[in-house]
Amino acid sequence: MEDGCGRGCRYKCHINFNQQKREGIFHGFWKLSDTQRQWDFLATHVTEFEAKRASHAEKSSSRRQKSKEWTLPLDVNNVAVCKTFFLDTLNISEARVITAIKKKVSGISFTSGDVRERHHTRPTKNSIERDAVKAHIESFPTVESHYYRHSTQRRYLEADLSLQMMHRLYAEGRPNALSLTSYKTSFYSEYNIGFHKPKKDVCDFCSTHLQAIKVDPNINQEAYLQHRKGIDTIRQSKKSIKRRVRQTNDEAGATFDLEEVLPTPKSNESCLYYKRKLNTYNLTVFDFDDVQARNFVWNERQAKRGSNEIASCVYKYLLNKAAEGKRKVYLFSTPAQVKIEIRTF
Template identity: 35%
Template sequence: MQERNILPAGQKVKRRSLNRKNCRCRFKCFQNIKEDDQQKIFRQYWALSYGGQRDYIKQNVKKETKAKRTTTSSSRRKYSYQYYLDNEHGKQRVCKTFFLDTLNIGEKTVSYTFSRNDGVRCQDQRGKKPGSRSRVISQEDRNTVREHIESFPTVQSHYCRKTTTRKYLEKHLSIRKMYELYREKCKSDDREPVKYWLYDHVYFTEYNIGFHRPKKDICTFCDAYEKMTQEEKEVRKNEHHKHLERKQQARDQKRKDKDRTLKEENILVVNFDLQKVLITPKMFVSDAYYSRKLSTYNFTTYDLSSRNVQCFVWNETEAKCGSCEISTCLYIHNKEVGEKDEIIYYSDSCTGQQRNLQFCIMCLLIVSNFPIKVIIHNYFERGHSQMEGDSVHATIENSTKRLEMYSPNDWLLAIKNAKQTSPKYAVREKHHTMILDFKECASSVVANRRKDTNGDIVHWNKIPQISFFSSTTSARITGA
């Protein structure tokens, strides 16, 4: 593979190298100039400065007035050139092709050098002439680009925020769209914009900001495993195999529970998830991209037997999206399901929302105070949490793709009308007065939150299933 130089614009060009060819000319260049001598000449030439290279050409090329004419018609060619290179016997005349290939230069380089016949050593004038192409990029221009990039409000990844610092812009933006907005701003400020390549370079080298936040976690372990060498894969092969086994076990169990709930009325199987953040305002005008965005949250429950959907919607001025908020939504949902022998939950493995002590307290309160005998909460393997509720979020996103949202109430109406067929999505607006403090309840009720009855440490992020029983008002952790 040939080495390449990378230009500031990101364009790649071949690095200069010696081009040794047998020219088969009358000067016998290939025989008179050995490869070692040719390599030495090439290295010495490119070690010189710009002016030194021009002096070398003048010293080794003779420009003479054309002495012989072969045609009667007039010719634009008035001069001829004689080319010389050094070998162990001194200067040796060579042909033009061999000379240019040895130095890896073009014919225009020679002609331009001799066009500067004022006797003064040539100076490199690149980047010194007036004009936009040679304009030196100042630190002020770079700072202007940085200020513009930072003027766009960013949000954290909903699913990956605990494992990455990467932030995201709203999905309607792109690097090209941002650059066009930057040019408009420069025009309004009577300022000359930098080229696109520089804007792109600053964005991707100085900022950890992406577009189109992922709808679901990318499985970091599977992704890393695919990029490992064969030796590394062999070391972690067993671990990866168990990871895939747990993924399949969770899916197989959900399939069995779905079959059960279709046959038995007293069993309810529900999966739930929090949709990615819905932003307000959502408009397609330039000024809206710079405005501070208000986050709206949509927590969705999906009944696998009836396919009924409930959407609990609130904005960040009312509440956050932590464990108490999620637990409150399910507490309200469970109050209305009536008498059930068993409720089975399926969710992703987000520790901050539903894989924690606060959520367990909520489930214990449900089996203690409502006619529900058992609650079983199953967690999908991290990075593999595809479920039926995802189709609800996809429907909402598709139906609102071209709609503008001016307030959180617009999202409420849009979610209600997102599905065209029956049953429609049931939308419930949640206010801060509805939020129950399960953290305070956990602190006052639970003294031991780290060890089980056997004295073993409970690793919350590794729990695949938790069961809650009304008969004993206790919880049992399975397979941790």
């Protein structure tokens, strides 16, 4: 599912439909049993009519003759939305909507049947192939979210993968392989998995506010502005500490952060996509005084990546600094990932 329209949309799509409602519509659409029922849904919620207004260049052949009204279900009503929001919520192309409209039976909101699999001269795509699709999807190892692992059950595939690539791997050596559309339907309707896309780190407060403002652009921003002011204060303090530790011999400062999980080994060989890779973790500590990075690397067989492991790495770093004669150390981190609070020692 894509982001949809911007907050300036005249239909106020994000105000009428929050993320939870959008996900409900998305999963409901892809859980429809067959293509015909999906066409019925599209034909019911998209109405095509003659364009009401003509431009000053009325005779121009480029002027569109048809307009469409896009709606999505909200409680017991259908609420108008923009085209971008409609297509992004269902994660489909406009071509699929046009196909459904063409198949709409005149006068009622039901489409003609899908006859693509009803030729008696062709073998029917049976449940064996559908089970093969499920088995193939489940053969790819998944990982939890790096940024939101405590607040979501969604699992993620490697960022190098895509549905097109997965379908190509599935279809290799299968003369009766299902289409990409069928593969995609199974993927979206039966699994809560996605493809990992690296995102910029934000704290919980900022993340909550940025999501809320998508729903209500007029939300009170006083608390958020105060929060941002605090961030600016910390940044200025950080700059001041950087200058100070470079001028003294008994003080040090650093930032530390846990890198995104590193699946090991990393390769584009297709056979490795089906293997459960070893998760490797890397905590980087960057010194202000000597402008050097220290890396603490371990794998999932040795330890987890919780607060105890992070604290152990930081403790080791502090011991090394104490051996160098440092009496005070300033540490900065990202609470969004590391649930420990360490500032000065």
